[in-house]
Amino acid sequence: MILKNLKNLFRRPGRSSVVAVPYIWLLVLFLIPFVIVLKISFAEQETAIPPFTSLTSFDEDLGRLNIVISYRNYAEIFQNFWSTLGEMFNPFGGHGDNIYLQAYWLSIKTALTTTIICLLVGYPTAYAISRAHPSVRNGLLLAIMLPFWTSFLLRVYAWMGLLSTNGIVNNFLMKYGIIDAPLDLFYNTFSLNLVMVYAYLPFMILPLYTQLVKLDNRLLEAASDLGAGPIKSFFTITLPLSKTGIIAGSMLVFVPAVGEYVIPELVGGTDSQMIGKVLWQTFFDRNDWPLASAVAVTMVALLVIPIVLFQHYENREIEEGSK
């Protein structure tokens, strides 16, 4: 089907090359790689270069093609799935022994927490900027975006200096006698969530702002004339009209946050095995490329709905901009 589409593209030269060049680039470097990941996820680990078995082999004597598909990687990811799930929701504790399920669960939990806090902090901020005087609006937006332009790793590093046991915050509080013993701020869920929110906040504010700045003030005035209080007009006018921005912003935070590797590695506790880190370790430390591929395929399957949702609202937002 893709081939047929490409053939159609080439029928009108000039104009069609505008589409064809980026199209082919993305097909080769974005879509085909996923097909290869899917393929390798059905292979098995092998001590060779590259370290996985080939799915196909040609038997010259019999003149036939053998295809070997292994589901062992998926079996490993889903082993003891239900019993682990049961254990995890057991009120009397217990973790179960499926590390993948635990990692997926922790990733979703962390990504959800990050998204909700980013929304709660980002919405009023974006709203404040969009209602600010037009002459300061650009400056404020630039101020929000400026940290985003500076190195992500060094911004995470800044929090390491602030939060660690003998870090700046603890030093400061102890010096002025506010606390006696250092607070436990680092290498735990608190530091993980805090730095995640810090890193992803601009991704929430920007789409919210672009949506809120288009909001017609006359609608709010009309609501107020008709006797609606600020809270009521917020929930009946502002919030529904900014739905596109809320969804685009939430997806821009949630989906990458699920696969985050760097932040849990640098500021998370030893128990913060998020799925991105599991994939990384499976690939680089265990050198099990097929299993890493299977983890990736499962992750994509999990994220398909949010990604499609994001794309839908992203396109709508841009199309609305033309009106």
Add this chain to the structure above:
Amino acid sequence: MQKTKLSWFLKLMLLLSLAFLYIPLAVLVIYSFNASKLVTVWGGFSTKWYGELLQNDTILEAAWLSLRIALVSSLAAVILGTLAGYAMARIKRFKGSTLFAGMISAPMVMPDVITGLSMLLLIIQVQMFLQNSEWLQALYFNRGFFTIFLGHTTLCMAYITVVIRSRLVELDQSLEEAAMDLGARPLKIFFVITLPLIAPAIASGFLLGITLSLDDLVITSFLSGPGSSTLPQVIFSKIKLGLDPQMNVLATILIGFIGTLVIVVNYWMMRQATKREREAAEAYRQEKLAESA
């Protein structure tokens, strides 16, 4: 009145957000002038860590490599992103446009580990193919500058396309249509009319591409080979071991450099916008004068 109460709350939230975003950066900058070897204990003012950083060859080499990759891949991403943005804003419906739109926006949300892994596996497949082919064996290529370039270009292209596409959608198409009526060829219309109008978007897209490329650790780690470490890779391996005063210095230099660049570009873009508005107002005035005459 209720309205002032709301704006008081909003002002506070804005202030808190800005404080949250800037306090860690301010602390980094202040402690880069710390004389003490202990990163978190203030030991007086000194610039000695600046001297040390400027003699650190590993960091300087990595920075140079990162800068080269960032420039080349942003340039490629701007070209691809402009084509893709133009296709989506002006041609809109073509065969496979849904798939195209999906592939454009997906790299923005896709977790880095997945993008990196999948691109690496593609490269391995190509390497295997080249090795097994009798004629193409000589073409065997290693992971390094080129493979990182491919990954960064694909990532940056997604963001740049969105920037350029939204600028094109906002743009008044009547100028392009007028040129077409006067008999200009599509290519000429693009270079004489469309390109100057979207130049600010291209500039900010280019800048965004440079930042994304300079920042990327995960995709790079999958795509880089031995002997090609980018700046984020060096920073990551250093800060994983603990706090390092040289990193504060590096952060301060980067904040200063990129901050200045972003502010200058933004200032230039705002001036362009006001200039355009003034020209439009002037043209309108002239027209009114001609009408009344």
